[in-house]
Amino acid sequence: MQKRIARSITQFSTLTVMSLSAQTVIGQVVSVSQLSCTPTSLTSNLTATCTVLLTGIAPSGGKEVLLSSGNTLLPLPASSVTVPQGSTSASFAVNAGTIPGDQTVTLTATALNAVLLRWSASGSAGITNYRVYRGVSDGGPYSPLATLGLVTAYTDYNVQNGQTYHYVMTAISSSGGESVPSGQASAVVPAGVPQTTTLSLVAAPLGSLSFLTCSPTSLLSGRVTTCTVTLGSPAPPGGTDVSISSNSALLPLPHPSIKVHTNSTSASFEATAGVIGSVGSSATLKATLGSVSKTATIKLVAPVSLSSLTCNPASLSSGQVTTCTVGLSGFAPTATTVALSSNSGLLPVPTASVTVSAGSSFTKFIATAGKITTNQSATLKATLNGASQTATVNLVTRALLQSFACRPLSLASGSSTTCTVALSSAVSTGTAVGISSSSGLLPVPAASVTVPAGSTSTTFTAKAGTITTNQTATLKATLNGVSQTAAINLVAAEGVGITSVSCYQPGLESYSITFCTVRLTAPVATAGGITVTLSTNTSLLWVPPVATIPAGVDIAVFPAFSGAVTQSQTARITASVNSSSANVSLTLTP
Secondary structure, three states, X not given: OOOOEOOOOOEOOOOOOOOEEEEEEOOOOOOEEEEEEEOOEEOOOOEEEEEEEEOOOOOOOOEEEEEEEOOOOOOOOOOEEEEOOOOOEEEEEEEOXXXXXXXXXXXXXXXXXXXXXXXXXXXOOOEEEEEEEEEOOOOOOEEEEEEEOOOOEEEEOOOOOOOEEEEEEEEEEOOOOEOXXXXXXXXXXXXXXXXXXXXXXXXXXXOOEEEEEEEOOEEOOOOEEEEEEEEOOOOOOOOXXXXXXXXXXXXXXXXXXXXXXXXXXXXXXXXXXXXXXXXXXXXXXXXXXXXXXXXXXXXXXXXXXXXXXXXXXXXXXXXXXXEEEEEEOOXXXXXXXXXXXXXXXXOOOOOOEEEEOOOOOEEEEEEEOOOOOXXXXXXEEEEEOOEEXXXXXXXXXXXXXXXXXXXXXXXXXOXXXXXXXXXXXXXXXXXXXXXXXXXXXXXXXXXXXXXXXXXXXXXXXXXXXXXXXXXXXXXXXXXXXXEEEEEEEEOOOOOOOEEEEEEOOOEEEOOOEEEEEEEEOOOOOOOOOEEEEEEEOOOOEEOOOEEXXXXXXXXXXXXXXXXXXXXXXXXXXXXXXXXXXXXXXXXXXX
């Protein structure tokens, strides 16, 4: 070979060697056009954000830009920053240290250059690629740099400013043959063109005002916020008086000023909110020292009021329940207690009060009717801060739709479920109850069923059609505008899988027992139930080989026993059915 290459190459003398040249590229690749920082003036411990802007879009792999700082009081986060591929800029942050006196600092950003290689096309037939090699010593050795298509130029961006690089290249045929290397081409990468920016580092005046902070920043009536005045440097002998003020009479300040004592950098005061009306507002507190002022904004939150009390259903018979909702005018800033009462012993409230959680605008409670012998009404009342809302519930003796239930709740194709319509009391004459289905795969036998005179219930049967995908059908019974529903799982063949396996204890000692639960994706539709296979990964943990889950059920419980455990280890229980499985791990300890 003409030059040394850091790998073995099969030579084919019939391939033409190319003529190669190299040159450093400055104007033809992107470089840094600007370096800027905001703000341009910093005091001790403050931060500026600086941005490097390129002359064009960063190439593949991004563009590395070298960074330097001319003052140790403003150190850089890293020695370089990379502008991402396809972007024209990148930013970084610089933090000032403790500045003893006014001064400046110059930051510099310099982009790395590139080397452009050019060569003449090989005259040999069957050439499919060119391969570029690079070394840092004259005459080699060289290492592969890039394998290219049928191109005659390549730009090497992965270079360091001030370094000399030496290149050779070969031609590669369609059969994999590689020519001897070309003559060497060399390039000296010059120093990059820098861009600079200058920042002012300003020493804070003795005892100057830096911050005013308050916590909390949101208050209800009568609540207190604690505010802290912070100086940029310790207060001088005799301390520093800082003026404080408020723009709102709802958040008055205890004094017109606060003293930061000698050699201290901060002092605190408290402000108490007055009675905030129905409309919230905000107050701005201000601290002033000389010509410098700092502010803090405190939100004054109006108290919420009781806006509604509703109960559904609004008509009950003996033993039935109604769900009542207490509504506020807005979101409760803190947990808010609302008093409850009822004017009837036939519909008592469950507790003397309910609580609306912080951040919520409502809460619910349930009231249950007693034994009603005559038609009447009950008034429920909710009270907050002296204001009340009421809801009237009719208590009736007539038969109402009390429940609607179907068994089983899971069906396969062609199987049936029996549904029971139950009323609150026996009817004196036959009473029609409307029934309907949400799915044509589970039709109801008629538009209504009749509860016979003197009875409180009746039943009907619904049969499933051909089920191709797992889904749910909702059956509904309606009487006097009141409806009850039952959801029936329609399960396609082999549609049941395992959702999870869990155990009541996370671990077992030697010769201990726990109980575990396997849960299916849906209740079993098959009349004979389904068998779940159980296993463990260790003989130190025993489980039964199978668990049988009957029709209409989606869960099974089984025991797990530990043997003589000599060292701590993890055991795994696996449950499988219909190509579906799940597992749970237990820790076994001696």
